Amino acid sequence: MRRSRLVVLLSSLLLAACAALTGATAAHASQLAATGGYVALGDSYSSGVGAGAYISSSGACKRSSKAFPYLWNAAHSPSSFAFTACSGARTGDVLSGQLGPLSASTGLVSITIGGNDAGFADVMTTCVTSSDSGCVSRINTARAYVDSTLPGKLDGVYSAIRSKAPNARVVVIGYPRFYKLGTTCLGLSETKRTAINNAADHLDAAIARRAAAHGFVFGDVRTTFTGHEICSGSSWLHSVNWLNIGESYHPTASGQSGGYLPVLNGAA
16 A cells, blocks of 8 residues: 555656756747747748738749738747748748748747648639539548658658757648538538538648657647538638639638637647
């Protein structure tokens, strides 16, 4: 009995020590991010397509002053801020055109990438314009790419980030589920919506695995977007918009501030 109490006591002390260490590490990372520079990389989910208020100098990259990187910078005032995320970016675009601001003094890096490599836009176009079977078939092709090819491309990007910013806390942020299921909703069938959500989960899982392998933090926005999917009645995502097709299936300004920003705050 005495031995059991001793084990419990030692276990409690060990857990307390681990909690304190984890808290200290997180605090140090946050301090480093605030005092060092912040660099925001990635695709349209980072640039802020769909949020409006685009910065004119960003051109076709459509960087928004309502995008989560811009909001994080405004709230935390890091020593420098480089916003190189660009609409339509793939892994190769990050490598060729976005990494310039990274350095040993960079304290925080955020990135969303992988969706365009996997053919996100074509998947959504196919699902909107074709049958259930056509949608599912296109999704299966994308899933196969995520399994076979995307991991290597993500490794290339993550390795380059770590090489150029060896001291940075790197937060890799995923993608939301797009649809609320089990409810009446005009537009896509339940079969298509389920397949699209499952594909988002599959992509996020692949991204999270590669991020962890590089010692990066994965930021999961599926939690913050729960209850705010398309068909929820309180959506933080644009549905298909034939008048502005580029904004379709992208976060609104509320999705950036309520869905993405809290995840970066919690991870940084």
